[in-house]
Amino acid sequence: MDVLSMAICKYTWVHQPHLKAKSVSDPLHLPGVKLPFTLTSAELPETVNKQNQDDLLSKLIEEVGEANANSWGVVVNSFEELEKSHILCFESFYSEAKAWCLGPLFLYEEMEDLEKRNFSMLMQWLVEQITPDSVIYVSFGTQADVSDTQLDEVAFGLKESGFPFVWLVRSKTWTLPGGMEEKIKGKAVGGFLSHCGWNSVLESVSVGMPLLAWPMIAEQSLNTKLIVDGLVAGLSLKREQNCGSGVVVSREAICEGVRELMEGEKGRNAKERAQALGRVARRAVQEGGSSDVTLSKMIAQLRGF
The missing domain is CATH 3.40.50.2000 (Glycogen Phosphorylase B;)
Structure with a gap:
């Protein structure tokens, strides 16, 4: 948090x-x-x-x-x-x-060889995308429970947006709707459709990636307010007023949000802001940066006890 x-x-x-x-x-x-x-x-x-x-x-x-x-x-x-x-x-x-x-903490670590992390096929696919920053990454974290009906809407919304995407799905019960795999094969999904957990927000901003925010639980609504309204480094998805069907965000809203993030004026502005924040984040953990200095001060005080 x-x-x-x-x-x-x-x-x-x-x-x-x-x-x-x-x-x-x-x-x-x-x-x-x-x-x-x-x-x-x-x-x-x-x-x-x-x-x-x-x-x-x-x-x-x-x-x-x-x-x-x-x-x-x-x-x-x-x-x-x-x-x-x-x-x-x-x-x-x-x-x-x-x-x-002291963060962003993940920036302190040396990047491991992606080949050794079994991402070679994914990385090859990303490299093959002709247009830079044309792929949207989709992940809703590990704690939020997303219904199968809602996941169907996400799938159709991503397909209808026309952009390539990488989507991490943790559900053990959901499968792609019939015929969907062939329809999205070779399609493109540079933004992040996220639940806006703080780690996801920080990691996205730190690498200059704008967010398409879909808060679900805990303090994620506050994180969304900060990233969208405070930092202006992301956009919000439109939510349904009547959620009796179990669908909180429609495929139309997902499609519209992805298109605005990826090619709209608001999306371009959010990307510029995210990239600026990313440069500041990377400086913070470098020698003499704010987080590096704070870490040194904390260690010094701990040693003084």
Whole structure:
């Protein structure tokens, strides 16, 4: 989780009974929390909106919050330039705890030989795509439960967009709709259709890749607000108002979102912004960068104990 989401969740968890808003669609005012976007109570994580003292998850979140408050600090997989206006706000909720932004952590690692990771066929296919940045990557993480009906809509939406795609599907029950494999063979899917878990957001931005956001659970709605409205490095998918069918995002919305991200003006602007953030992220972990300096300071303080 990023510093801003932690600050919002901490504030609303403590002060929710006193938050003033006429309806769930009205903007929330969180004194002391500087938001780079407008936030409503409807956009808060479900665990914050539905506090229940008898609920085990609510108790766990409360205990984690207390542990953080009594700790020496919290290591955050983010970088200072992304969180500059949020760090002091987050730290103000605690007496001594500090937010140590050391990321993006994955940028510290040396890239392994992709051949050894069994990606040779995929990489060859990507190399064969004639148009640069023409492929969209699709993944919804490991925790969200996406229905088979919804996965059908994703498949048809990607096909109708006309762009090449790489789609990671974890479902053990879903298969491609009949005849779909031949229809998409050789088709193209440079963006990321994502659930907007923080690791996915950070990894995408760090390599200059714009996101097509589809938040599903936890703080992903806050991550979406940050990436789309705050950083302007992504776009949001249109969601259905009536979800009785189990379909939250229609194939038409997926097709429209992919096309706008890949070839529309908003998509081009998001890509330029993501690429700029990627350059900052890479500098952060290099020698003398913000995350490198913060790591050195943290190690020095730990040695002083």
